[in-house]
Amino acid sequence: NHYPKTAQSNYHALLVKLEKRFSGGFSLLSSYSFSKAITNAPQLRNAGGASGAENTPPQNPYDLRAERGLAPYHASSRWVNSFVLDSPFGRGRRFVKSGFPATVLGGWRASGILAMQTGFPFSVNVQGDTAGQGSGAGGVIIRPNLVPGARVALPSSERTPERFFNTAAFALPPPYTFGNVGRNTVIGPGLVNLDFSLARQVRLSERLTLEGRGEAFNLFNRPNYNIVGRIISDTATFGRVRSQLDPRQIQFGLKLRF
Secondary structure: OOOOOOOOEEEEEEEEEEEEEEOOOEEEEEEEEEEEEEEOOOEEEEEEOOOOOEEEOOOOOOOHHHHOEEOOOOOOEEEEEEEEEEOOEOOOOOEOOOHHHHHHHOOEEEEEEEEEEOOOEEOOEOOOOOOOOOOOOOOOOOOOEEOOOOOOOOOOOOOEOOEOOOHHHEEOOOOOOOOOOOOOOEEOOOEEEEEEEEEEEEEOOOOOEEEEEEEEEOOOOOOOEOOEOOEOOOOOOOOOEOOEOOOOEEEEEEEEEO
Protein backbone atom coordinates (compact mmCIF):
# COMPACT_ATOMS: atom_id res chain seq x y z
CA ASN A 1 0.00 0.00 0.00
CA HIS A 2 1.69 3.20 -1.16
CA TYR A 3 -0.77 5.58 0.53
CA PRO A 4 0.66 7.74 3.33
CA LYS A 5 0.31 6.21 6.78
CA THR A 6 0.22 9.48 8.70
CA ALA A 7 -1.88 12.62 8.45
CA GLN A 8 -2.52 15.79 10.41
CA SER A 9 -5.63 17.73 11.34
CA ASN A 10 -6.29 20.87 13.34
CA TYR A 11 -9.37 22.71 14.50
CA HIS A 12 -9.64 26.25 15.87
CA ALA A 13 -12.85 27.87 17.01
CA LEU A 14 -14.36 30.81 18.83
CA LEU A 15 -17.47 29.88 20.81
CA VAL A 16 -19.91 32.37 22.32
CA LYS A 17 -22.80 31.19 24.47
CA LEU A 18 -25.68 33.11 26.04
CA GLU A 19 -28.13 31.55 28.46
CA LYS A 20 -30.89 33.50 30.16
CA ARG A 21 -33.92 32.57 32.23
CA PHE A 22 -36.50 35.34 32.29
CA SER A 23 -39.36 35.76 34.71
CA GLY A 24 -42.70 34.48 33.52
CA GLY A 25 -41.53 31.11 32.23
CA PHE A 26 -39.36 32.17 29.29
CA SER A 27 -35.81 30.84 28.80
CA LEU A 28 -33.34 31.28 25.94
CA LEU A 29 -30.12 29.50 25.02
CA SER A 30 -28.05 30.88 22.15
CA SER A 31 -24.65 29.65 21.00
CA TYR A 32 -22.48 30.74 18.07
CA SER A 33 -19.26 29.19 16.80
CA PHE A 34 -16.81 30.56 14.27
CA SER A 35 -14.30 27.87 13.33
CA LYS A 36 -11.93 26.38 10.81
CA ALA A 37 -11.00 22.72 10.44
CA ILE A 38 -8.05 21.73 8.22
CA THR A 39 -6.75 18.27 7.40
CA ASN A 40 -4.77 16.30 4.84
CA ALA A 41 -6.21 12.96 5.96
CA PRO A 42 -7.62 10.86 3.11
CA GLN A 43 -10.65 8.66 3.53
CA LEU A 44 -9.89 5.48 1.64
CA ARG A 45 -12.37 2.73 2.41
CA ASN A 46 -15.81 4.35 2.42
CA ALA A 47 -17.68 7.38 1.16
CA GLY A 48 -16.36 10.65 2.49
CA GLY A 49 -17.57 14.22 2.81
CA ALA A 50 -20.02 15.55 5.36
CA SER A 51 -22.92 13.88 3.55
CA GLY A 52 -21.08 10.65 2.74
CA ALA A 53 -21.43 11.41 -0.97
CA GLU A 54 -17.84 11.55 -2.16
CA ASN A 55 -14.60 9.60 -2.09
CA THR A 56 -11.52 11.42 -0.83
CA PRO A 57 -8.36 9.42 -1.64
CA PRO A 58 -5.38 11.61 -2.60
CA GLN A 59 -4.98 12.17 -6.34
CA ASN A 60 -1.22 11.90 -5.87
CA PRO A 61 -0.33 9.59 -2.95
CA TYR A 62 3.27 10.84 -3.04
CA ASP A 63 2.27 14.47 -2.44
CA LEU A 64 0.20 14.59 0.71
CA ARG A 65 0.85 18.33 1.04
CA ALA A 66 -1.41 18.87 -1.99
CA GLU A 67 -4.25 17.24 -0.01
CA ARG A 68 -4.15 19.79 2.79
CA GLY A 69 -7.37 21.78 2.83
CA LEU A 70 -10.65 22.26 4.60
CA ALA A 71 -11.92 19.20 6.41
CA PRO A 72 -15.18 17.74 5.06
CA TYR A 73 -16.88 18.52 8.39
CA HIS A 74 -15.76 22.17 8.37
CA ALA A 75 -18.55 24.72 8.88
CA SER A 76 -17.17 28.20 9.42
CA SER A 77 -20.26 29.60 11.18
CA ARG A 78 -22.98 27.91 13.17
CA TRP A 79 -25.63 29.66 15.28
CA VAL A 80 -28.17 27.68 17.28
CA ASN A 81 -30.96 29.24 19.35
CA SER A 82 -33.37 27.29 21.55
CA PHE A 83 -36.24 28.70 23.58
CA VAL A 84 -38.97 27.58 25.96
CA LEU A 85 -42.06 29.68 26.72
CA ASP A 86 -44.63 28.65 29.31
CA SER A 87 -48.09 30.17 29.19
CA PRO A 88 -48.43 33.12 31.61
CA PHE A 89 -52.06 32.15 32.22
CA GLY A 90 -53.57 29.66 34.63
CA ARG A 91 -53.20 28.52 38.19
CA GLY A 92 -49.99 29.76 39.77
CA ARG A 93 -49.23 32.02 36.82
CA ARG A 94 -49.20 35.78 36.45
CA PHE A 95 -52.51 36.31 34.64
CA VAL A 96 -56.01 34.78 34.69
CA LYS A 97 -55.35 32.50 37.64
CA SER A 98 -58.78 30.96 38.05
CA GLY A 99 -62.01 30.14 36.29
CA PHE A 100 -62.76 28.68 32.90
CA PRO A 101 -60.37 31.01 30.99
CA ALA A 102 -57.51 29.84 33.22
CA THR A 103 -58.38 26.24 32.42
CA VAL A 104 -58.37 26.90 28.67
CA LEU A 105 -55.31 29.15 28.48
CA GLY A 106 -53.16 27.55 31.15
CA GLY A 107 -50.77 24.65 30.91
CA TRP A 108 -49.40 25.40 27.43
CA ARG A 109 -45.68 25.28 26.58
CA ALA A 110 -44.08 26.41 23.30
CA SER A 111 -40.50 25.53 22.45
CA GLY A 112 -38.28 25.59 19.43
CA ILE A 113 -34.78 25.27 17.99
CA LEU A 114 -33.53 27.60 15.25
CA ALA A 115 -30.29 26.43 13.59
CA MET A 116 -28.33 28.38 10.99
CA GLN A 117 -24.97 27.40 9.56
CA THR A 118 -22.74 27.76 6.55
CA GLY A 119 -22.26 24.83 4.20
CA PHE A 120 -19.77 21.98 4.27
CA PRO A 121 -16.98 21.95 1.66
CA PHE A 122 -16.61 19.37 -1.09
CA SER A 123 -14.14 18.50 -3.84
CA VAL A 124 -14.53 18.78 -7.60
CA ASN A 125 -13.27 15.68 -9.39
CA VAL A 126 -12.86 14.18 -12.85
CA GLN A 127 -14.46 10.89 -13.81
CA GLY A 128 -11.84 8.32 -14.82
CA ASP A 129 -8.10 7.96 -14.37
CA THR A 130 -7.00 10.74 -16.73
CA ALA A 131 -3.60 11.01 -14.99
CA GLY A 132 -2.74 7.32 -15.21
CA GLN A 133 -2.67 7.14 -11.43
CA GLY A 134 -4.01 3.60 -11.30
CA SER A 135 -7.51 4.18 -9.94
CA GLY A 136 -9.27 2.76 -13.01
CA ALA A 137 -11.89 4.11 -15.38
CA GLY A 138 -14.51 4.37 -12.63
CA GLY A 139 -12.35 6.40 -10.27
CA VAL A 140 -13.16 9.96 -9.21
CA ILE A 141 -9.81 10.81 -7.65
CA ILE A 142 -8.25 13.26 -10.13
CA ARG A 143 -9.14 16.94 -9.69
CA PRO A 144 -9.44 19.57 -12.45
CA ASN A 145 -7.51 22.78 -13.05
CA LEU A 146 -8.71 26.17 -11.90
CA VAL A 147 -9.24 28.67 -14.72
CA PRO A 148 -6.90 31.63 -14.02
CA GLY A 149 -8.74 34.61 -12.56
CA ALA A 150 -12.05 32.76 -12.16
CA ARG A 151 -14.06 32.85 -8.95
CA VAL A 152 -15.65 29.61 -7.80
CA ALA A 153 -18.41 31.09 -5.63
CA LEU A 154 -21.34 32.81 -7.29
CA PRO A 155 -23.12 35.88 -5.87
CA SER A 156 -26.29 34.86 -4.06
CA SER A 157 -28.37 36.64 -6.71
CA GLU A 158 -26.92 34.36 -9.42
CA ARG A 159 -26.98 31.09 -7.49
CA THR A 160 -29.73 28.69 -8.54
CA PRO A 161 -30.39 24.95 -8.07
CA GLU A 162 -29.28 24.47 -11.69
CA ARG A 163 -26.00 26.33 -11.16
CA PHE A 164 -24.97 26.44 -7.53
CA PHE A 165 -21.36 27.47 -8.16
CA ASN A 166 -19.37 28.82 -11.11
CA THR A 167 -18.84 25.71 -13.21
CA ALA A 168 -16.83 27.74 -15.73
CA ALA A 169 -14.10 28.17 -13.11
CA PHE A 170 -12.89 24.59 -13.69
CA ALA A 171 -11.21 22.94 -16.68
CA LEU A 172 -10.16 19.37 -17.41
CA PRO A 173 -6.43 18.83 -16.85
CA PRO A 174 -4.29 17.66 -19.75
CA PRO A 175 -3.84 13.88 -20.00
CA TYR A 176 -1.37 12.31 -17.56
CA THR A 177 -1.30 15.35 -15.28
CA PHE A 178 -2.80 16.12 -11.90
CA GLY A 179 -5.17 19.07 -11.54
CA ASN A 180 -4.18 22.07 -9.46
CA VAL A 181 -7.55 22.53 -7.71
CA GLY A 182 -7.29 21.91 -3.99
CA ARG A 183 -9.31 19.46 -1.99
CA ASN A 184 -12.64 20.67 -0.56
CA THR A 185 -12.46 24.05 -2.27
CA VAL A 186 -16.19 24.49 -2.97
CA ILE A 187 -18.50 25.43 -0.10
CA GLY A 188 -21.80 23.59 -0.25
CA PRO A 189 -25.29 24.79 0.66
CA GLY A 190 -25.93 26.25 4.09
CA LEU A 191 -28.72 25.40 6.50
CA VAL A 192 -31.57 27.38 8.05
CA ASN A 193 -34.04 25.27 10.00
CA LEU A 194 -36.69 25.87 12.67
CA ASP A 195 -38.20 23.03 14.69
CA PHE A 196 -41.21 24.00 16.81
CA SER A 197 -43.42 22.24 19.33
CA LEU A 198 -46.55 23.16 21.24
CA ALA A 199 -47.56 21.02 24.22
CA ARG A 200 -50.13 21.06 26.99
CA GLN A 201 -50.56 19.08 30.17
CA VAL A 202 -53.97 18.40 31.72
CA ARG A 203 -54.24 16.86 35.18
CA LEU A 204 -57.08 14.32 35.11
CA SER A 205 -56.71 13.19 38.72
CA GLU A 206 -54.18 13.15 41.49
CA ARG A 207 -52.22 10.41 39.70
CA LEU A 208 -53.17 10.83 36.05
CA THR A 209 -51.81 13.53 33.72
CA LEU A 210 -52.52 13.73 30.00
CA GLU A 211 -50.01 15.48 27.76
CA GLY A 212 -50.78 16.46 24.17
CA ARG A 213 -48.02 17.58 21.84
CA GLY A 214 -47.78 18.88 18.30
CA GLU A 215 -44.38 19.14 16.61
CA ALA A 216 -43.27 20.65 13.32
CA PHE A 217 -39.82 20.00 11.87
CA ASN A 218 -38.60 22.56 9.33
CA LEU A 219 -41.63 24.66 10.25
CA PHE A 220 -41.31 27.12 7.36
CA ASN A 221 -40.70 24.33 4.82
CA ARG A 222 -37.46 25.95 3.69
CA PRO A 223 -35.59 24.06 0.93
CA ASN A 224 -32.23 23.14 2.46
CA TYR A 225 -30.09 21.81 -0.37
CA ASN A 226 -27.70 18.97 0.31
CA ILE A 227 -25.66 17.23 -2.42
CA VAL A 228 -24.37 19.20 -5.42
CA GLY A 229 -22.99 17.59 -8.59
CA ARG A 230 -19.21 17.73 -8.36
CA ILE A 231 -17.95 15.64 -11.30
CA ILE A 232 -16.78 18.06 -14.01
CA SER A 233 -16.96 15.43 -16.75
CA ASP A 234 -20.62 14.68 -15.93
CA THR A 235 -22.10 17.69 -17.72
CA ALA A 236 -25.69 16.71 -16.89
CA THR A 237 -25.21 17.10 -13.12
CA PHE A 238 -22.08 19.23 -12.64
CA GLY A 239 -22.92 22.22 -10.46
CA ARG A 240 -26.58 21.23 -10.08
CA VAL A 241 -28.31 20.56 -6.77
CA ARG A 242 -29.08 16.85 -6.65
CA SER A 243 -30.87 16.46 -3.32
CA GLN A 244 -32.20 18.38 -0.34
CA LEU A 245 -32.92 17.70 3.30
CA ASP A 246 -36.39 16.79 4.57
CA PRO A 247 -39.29 19.18 3.92
CA ARG A 248 -41.71 20.19 6.67
CA GLN A 249 -42.91 17.31 8.80
CA ILE A 250 -45.73 17.56 11.35
CA GLN A 251 -46.62 15.03 14.01
CA PHE A 252 -49.02 14.84 16.94
CA GLY A 253 -48.96 12.67 20.05
CA LEU A 254 -50.69 11.96 23.35
CA LYS A 255 -49.01 10.70 26.51
CA LEU A 256 -50.75 9.47 29.66
CA ARG A 257 -48.72 9.61 32.85
CA PHE A 258 -49.75 7.62 35.90
